[in-house]
Amino acid sequence: FLYFEQPPDNSGSPKRAVELRWDGEQRYVKELDPGQPxxxxxxxxxxxxxxxxxxxVFRQWLHRQPSYEQIDSRSVLHLHKTGNVGDPEQNFVMNRAGRxxxxxxxxxxxxxxxxRMKYLDLLEKNKSERRLTFL
Incomplete structure (x- = not known):
């Protein structure tokens, strides 16, 4: 799980990024640079x-991008759908014999x-999108 904290006025980049991880035995909390992918x-x-x-695979994809600022949600979604490590059981969209x-x-x-939140149901092959407005 990644957590991002925005400034109170929602301007600029997140001021804090934290990775919260559980490996099945132990929990980890790690501060990340919010200005980096x-x-x-x-x-x-x-x-x-x-x-x-x-x-x-992610780092190679980043390296092929003109700049971090030019990465958009469409290209990230494409990576998520097509990221390939050469093993269908380990790819970004993985399938371990249906289990x-x-x-x-x-x-x-x-x-x-x-x-903007996009949800893609890969089994039913449909998507929904919602826009959330900050007050």
Whole structure:
């Protein structure tokens, strides 16, 4: 789980980013640089070696982007849907013989005055989108 804290006026970049992680035995809290991209995947679903491979795919994708500022929600969603480590059981959208699989993708894009949430149901092949306005 990643947590981002916005300034009270919702302007600018998040002032704080924190990774909260549970590996099945122990919990971890790690402060992250809110101005940098970060990769996260479940510690209970992916062994450390596979987490590293998945993060490498993410870092390679980042390297191909013109700049962090030009990365938009569409390109991140495309990566989430197509991220490939060469193993269908470990890809970003994974399927472990129908026993465990990615069933949906949720994306939240936060802007100064609003947020947009997209939900993709990968099994039913439908999507919904909601806009949240900050008061």
């Amino acid at each position: 970060h990769f996260w995947c479940s510690a209970t679903l992916y062994p450390a070696e596979m987490q590293a491979k998945r993060e490498d 465990v699989q990615t069933v949906s993708i949720t994306q939240i894009s936060v802007h100064a005055k609003n947020a």
